[in-house]
Amino acid sequence: MAKSIRFVATFLFLTLTIPLSSFANFDFNANCLNAYRSIFELKLGNARAYISTEKKQHPDNSIIYLLENYVDYFTLITSGSKADFDKLKGNKSIRLDKISDDEKNSPYYLYAQAEINLQWALIRSRFGEYFNAAMEIRKANSMLQDNAKKYPDFLLNNKGLGLINTVLGNLPDGALKSALSTFGIRGNTQSGLAMLDKLANGLAKSTYEPFYEEVVFYYAYVLADVVHSPTAYSKTMKYTERIADTSLLKSYLQSYVCIKTAHNDEAINILNKKPEGGVYQPFPYLDYLEGVAHLNKLELSASNYFNRFLQNNKGVNYIKDAHLHLGWISLLKGDKAGYSASVSKTINSGYSYNEKDKQAQNEASAPAPAVDLLKARLLFDGGYLAKAAQLLDNRNAADYNSDKDKTDFNYRMGRIYDDLGKDDQALTYYQAAINQGRNLKYYFASNAALQMGKVYEKKGNKAKAREAFNTAISMKNHEYENSIESQAKAGIKRLGL
Structure with missing residues (x-):
């Protein structure tokens, strides 16, 4: 009233x-x-x-x-x-x-x-x-x-x-x-x-x-x-x-x-x-959002929200990404057949108008992520930094077989330490991700350089920040290239150099 x-x-x-x-x-x-x-x-x-x-x-x-x-x-x-x-x-x-x-x-x-x-x-x-x-x-x-x-x-x-x-x-x-x-x-x-x-x-x-x-x-x-x-x-x-x-x-x-x-x-x-x-x-998009939020807590009941979204959605966006998330849930359950079925739907269903669906298509076409790296990624996205750090605490890049997973590990550790305010550790892992993944098609190395630039910018080291932003820009033919390059250029503009 x-x-x-x-x-x-x-x-x-x-x-x-x-x-x-x-x-x-x-x-x-x-x-x-x-x-x-x-x-x-x-x-x-x-x-x-x-x-x-x-x-x-x-x-x-x-x-x-x-x-x-x-x-x-x-x-x-x-x-x-x-x-x-x-x-x-x-x-x-x-x-x-x-x-x-x-x-x-x-x-x-x-x-x-x-x-x-x-x-x-x-x-x-x-x-x-x-x-x-x-x-x-x-x-x-x-x-x-x-x-x-x-x-x-x-x-x-x-x-x-x-x-x-x-x-x-x-x-x-x-x-x-x-x-x-x-x-x-x-x-x-x-x-x-x-x-x-x-x-x-x-x-x-x-x-x-x-x-x-x-x-x-x-x-x-x-x-x-x-x-x-x-x-x-x-x-x-x-x-x-x-x-x-x-x-x-x-x-x-x-x-x-x-x-x-x-x-x-x-x-x-x-x-x-x-x-x-x-x-x-x-x-229906709100069901998709709720699924993302619950999966970030590693709650496998998130599948209910993604399935409801796919059932009620009449739109063209987030179909691929919803199927990929369902694939991740299968992976976390140890259901490899379910994961394969979901990534097949990711590739063959929906459209690629937005960045989320383009990325989902890329990830579905790549080898399946290591389960501990996937868990750390989801926990990080939800802001559960201590749990993510604990999950990878006794691991190092050498524990993984592929260059993709090695780069992913270094990148994820860099992001975790960055958000925990531990700049020196973050910079070390970011540099390792750049070195390992510079020539890969994945976004890890380029985004590591972007985040490194932001850390140096925060610390007031403009020369190092500019160098890192330019490193991010110099990497080509990878995921999220336009978005990362745009953010790096904006960072250089902020520096006023």
Whole structure:
């Protein structure tokens, strides 16, 4: 009840103080604000109902088309379905045509068109449509820059500009970066982060408070996935704290960032308490996340979550990775036949649009990992450093037969000691991983060089840090090459050398 009163009070304040409702055909009225709020709780059915009411009451309100696009955007994020994507993407041009015919003297005129372009660009990149995504980013960027010049006090411009600058400034080499460079579009990561950080800190205290959750959604994403910031966990938990617990999007953001940053038990707790019911959009990916979290504790019941994900998922992503995780569970059980069956499914099922599935394909095609190294890897990913260290305590690289496992051992020990704050031991193992695996196709050596650079950067040894980052860049034709190289280049930029 208190939250409802606060929301109504906020709405009344907005209608009296800012141009949310000042333009007849771009009217963020009560129906629209309720729809927007429902979207960011992933109550998309409720959002559709509010939009339908608004269409009947105010059919000329162009905010309707922006809200409908949000619904499509989150439908595709939660389903990941290529069939849904192919069915819905035709809506984009219809909505843009409707908005472009409307009142041009509104801050929402260019903003709404830019948002629709940007949302479709983010979705297209998930399905490999990089050239079209680049075109849409170009349009969104141009519109938001123009809008910022016309309406410098319209804070929402900085949400899209912050996201574009951060992502483009840290974009790894690949099809999307190549397409964007054709148009001369480049981002500035630090400038983008500063925009999003300022919004996250100030928006809740401003008259644009209803847009707070969207800013936090994008900010958490770039901190965890784009710049791999050491503050991703603390900032995500800080900024999501004020979001209502009825928001499934909050549960997703918090659990995802917790898993990415080795706060595994917290992720399991969040997912156990996530809001449920028919009012929420189906989100099978959360089952996948819960499986990852439980397997990081070496709980073999994690297979239930992966199987549920595969059963309910209609999307194209994480199919290969889910099968690989099921293979690991078989390996941990000593079931070699089960492992072989799962890696066969990994190779022959799903798609390779995202990095997780590309890596799963690579790992399924490689020799099976040593069981103790696999256990140490999972425990490390969950943040159970003492258990991981204890598992490998009496081992050394010579105990393993293949160069892959020898490199894996040195790399894993380096990561464990690094996170335990034992820099000298970490550097020794990182160097051993580089020496052993420099010419292998696996990511261990290159990422060891990247992590070595970060250790030296932390210690203030810029020359050594630069040398290590350049070593990471110099290694080619290995897993995660674009991502590791992008992070290494960002490290060199941070050094200012």
